[in-house]
Amino acid sequence: MTLTRTCAAVLLAAFAGAAAVVLVTQTQIHAQAQNPAAPTPAQIPTPSRPQPPAAPTTNRSLIFLDPAHGGADSGATLGDHILEKDVTLAFATRLRSALTSAGFTVVTTRDADPSDPLTPDQRAETANRSHAAACIVLHATAVGSGVHVYTSTLEPALPEDADSSSAYVPVPWETAQASFVDQSRSLADILKTALAKASLPALTGQAPLRPLDNLMCPAVAVEIAPNAGTAAPANDSDYQQHIAFALTTALQKWRDQLAPAPASPASPVGPPQ
Amino acid sequence: MIPRYQRILFWCLAIASLLMALFLIHGCEQTREKLTRHRDQTPLAAPVETPSQTVRLALANDADGSITLVERQIALPAEPTARARALLARLIAEYSYKDSAHPLESGPAIDDVFLLDLPLPSSIAAKDKAAAPESDIAPDAADTPSAYSAAPHMPGGQLAVINLRGTFADHHPSSIESETLTIQSIVGTLFANFPRIEQVRFLVDGQPRDTLNGHAGLARTYQAVNTATAQGTAQ
Numbered sequence: 355m356t357l358t359r360t361c362a363a364v365l366l367a368a369f370a371g372a373a374a375v376v377l378v379t380q381t382q383i384h385a386q387a388q389n390p391a392a393p394t395p396a397q398i399p400t401p402s403r404p405q406p407p408a409a410p411t412t413n414r415s416l417i418f419l420d421p422a423h424g425g426a427d428s429g430a431t432l433g434d435h436i437l438e439k440d441v442t443l444a445f446a447t448r449l450r451s452a453l454t455s456a457g458f459t460v461v462t463t464r465d466a467d468p469s470d471p472l473t474p475d476q477r478a479e480t481a482n483r484s485h486a487a488a489c490i491v492l493h494a495t496a497v498g499s500g501v502h503v504y505t506s507t508l509e510p511a512l513p514e515d516a517d518s519s520s521a522y523v524p525v526p527w528e529t530a531q532a533s534f535v536d537q538s539r540s541l542a543d544i545l546k547t548a549l550a551k552a553s554l555p556a557l558t559g560q561a562p563l564r565p566l567d568n569l570m571c572p573a574v575a576v577e578i579a580p581n582a583g584t585a586a587p588a589n590d591s592d593y594q595q596h597i598a599f600a601l602t603t604a605l606q607k608w609r610d611q612l613a614p615a616p617a618s619p620a621s622p623v624g625p626p627q
Numbered sequence: 628m629i630p631r632y633q634r635i636l637f638w639c640l641a642i643a644s645l646l647m648a649l650f651l652i653h654g655c656e657q658t659r660e661k662l663t664r665h666r667d668q669t670p671l672a673a674p675v676e677t678p679s680q681t682v683r684l685a686l687a688n689d690a691d692g693s694i695t696l697v698e699r700q701i702a703l704p705a706e707p708t709a710r711a712r713a714l715l716a717r718l719i720a721e722y723s724y725k726d727s728a729h730p731l732e733s734g735p736a737i738d739d740v741f742l743l744d745l746p747l748p749s750s751i752a753a754k755d756k757a758a759a760p761e762s763d764i765a766p767d768a769a770d771t772p773s774a775y776s777a778a779p780h781m782p783g784g785q786l787a788v789i790n791l792r793g794t795f796a797d798h799h800p801s802s803i804e805s806e807t808l809t810i811q812s813i814v815g816t817l818f819a820n821f822p823r824i825e826q827v828r829f830l831v832d833g834q835p836r837d838t839l840n841g842h843a844g845l846a847r848t849y850q851a852v853n854t855a856t857a858q859g860t861a862q
Binding site (some may be wrong): 423427429430431493495496497498499504537551557559560561563564575577579580 | 689690691692716774800801802803804805810837838840841842843846849
């Protein structure tokens, strides 16, 4: 008896579901007949253009450090048995400590001297995936004096139209930095000002240096040269510490200046940070 | 009293010495005539008096990272490629002076300069594109006009290919500033003296090279622009 009732209930539910499907389908057909111009998925082909990627959110407390050279690429020779790759690594360690103390998260391309270092393209890939607030490429030299801060030689990219903002535009690898050149130059000015306040001679300019052009973040190259005023070489620990503190102060100011990332239609709107 | 046989021997030796001296003098005369005759047959180019002219050099300064245009009076050949090569050789020579603001080692730096009319022939452009760095994000990146354009901005535009010597590149001071200033100095000097040159590319010992000496990139096409940041005085 119970089995018979259950079967009857199932059959009744199936019949009701089928009737509902038929009713909805007839309603759609009727509406389509009344308004032929109304778009339907069957009439508009699926766009073959890839959807725009979600706008990456910059982490305002994330700094990317790239101690240049490494492995067989020793860079310049700064003195007797002093190699640029060792000086940049030592300075990166000092700068990372100072930045971490100031509340930054730091991503570096190397913490030691690997036998198989990253190529410039691989360094740029690491930086672009980090979505850092600032990307800093570190170099050292025995030529010149003070601290040299360089940005890319690319011309700033033209602002996009509002209509094309939703279109997916491929980013050329060789000119990826073009969209960030203005920010990079602002960052360089802040770094130069902070270095000057710390009584460190600083120089800004533009240089055709890899991987600056491939970075999708505000990016600068910082080259440490001997301090002509104090005769301190680039590998002097006190000199490096002085520079590290000045750069940290500048990056704190840079972090404060960065506005929260604007909400994008392609990206979900989250709670304010 | 000298014995007779000794006198005979003496005169014989004296005559032999005289004959040997005459033979030697004769041989020297013949050799000199032979050399003179050979030298006379060597074709000699007629001497051409090239007047000095005013050129502008974009000189770099390491102290402030500036490029200053200065004028010099020098004699240059008329043929454009030889003229460009001589001009750049003079530019690099300026940096080997003792009081140079951008010191470089002395020695030959420029092997050749080639001036190619733009747009490049399709075969050369295809090779150039194939040699472009691969793109991970967008494969069409090599088509970006700023990087590998072969189209001139004006009719008659030229691409200058500077073939540097490997010894010059290897011994160049290794730093971002120094290498960048050297490239800007070369590009600025070409721009100031060769209005048809629109783009500049670099080779080292005839081969493409990533950097000059570890920093400034050489694997790109530089637009010939005014790189000077200041105007100097004539000397």
